[in-house]
Amino acid sequence: MKSGTCEVAMTATAADDMPLVQFTLRLADNALVLGHRLSEWCGHAPTLEEDIGLANIALDLIGQARALYTYAGTAEGRGRDEDKLAYLRDAPQYRNILLVEQPNGDFAATIVRQLLFAAFMAPFWRALSASKDATLAAIAAKAEKETAYHLRHAGEWLIRLGDGTEESHRRAQAALDEFWPYSGELFETDQVERALIKTGIVVDPATLKAEWDRTLDDILAEATLTRPAAGWMQTGGRSGRHSEHLGYILAELQFLQRAYPGASW
């Protein structure tokens, strides 16, 4: 965490000295960016049911993001509400993992991205619902139930795609190989988490790895897909170093507030 780019990225955030705010913002950014990505499917999904399904999941995620942003703003105490945090931070201030900002690709890619994320978030929210921080625990208890449905949805789809036609199998495996190096960031910790793990506010994600592995191995086996070999992992999103894709997301997401500051309806 001592690289030059990282320091540049960190300077713009007011809450660097507040681990609880930083941690909550990371969670909120994951939920908002993935929710926005999924909303891009609206009107384009392979079937009407799936169009509705992806929009539903997007709505859950954006709902989670709103609760988390509101809490981060309150905990920070500098007058930033959910809208300010979502609309008025630029890419280097966003702390989402790189996985969630990756483009939707084909349907297999969207499902693989969703599965890698949901298979982690399900045990993560369950553990966080026992947090010593009452607000995070309440948000987590709600999100856990929603994520259970997200995980089942992604798992069932990946089994159909992997164990489907030659074409769907090929695309599912390609998506798995492409996104696998983005899964490492789910389990990363730095000084932000370590401070909160010590005080019982946050669970150490390393303790969730075995369950994530088991969930994926079960689904991949049924889907006749091959788990990519362990290897080099992408990193950087959690400290503000993003792929070029995030900028395009924010350009669309933030356009109105940038062009017409303070606009509301």
Place this chain on the structure above:
Amino acid sequence: MSATMQPVGKSDILARAEAAAATVVDPEIPVLTIADLGVLRAVRIARDGKVEVEITPTYSGCPAMATIALEIELALAKAGIEATRVVTVLAPAWSTDWMSPEGRRKLQDYGIAPPLKNTGRRGLFGIDAVACPRCGSAHTERLAEFGSTACKALWRCLDCREPFDHFKCH
């Protein structure tokens, strides 16, 4: 104002407020009131004298919450109570187990299969056995995990062939 008058006045306001808030319906499923759903958690008179109504969302992203809050304020205003405040609480997390028996019956009559009872966490991943709300057959299948609103899934009856919504366990 005498010492005996005030409690009577307060409880009268509270009773009217509770009755008014309980009439507000879910804009997505208008046969259900927010009391039937378990979304209405409490009505009280706060220290500042305002009537405070506590609600909890069914799902984090439920788009009906803003409308419900507005409808509560309107219902209370119609009952002659102007100083109100609607508060959203997250804990404890809403569960379909809070849905009243009356609410379940109304859903069923409306053509939506009610959530299974007392399922808790197991219900989320257990094998669903949802009866068709039209013909009662247990010979049904799930068409899609997500339905017309966040709280519903799309099902189909294999006997009477009618598609129907199922209010998911949560």
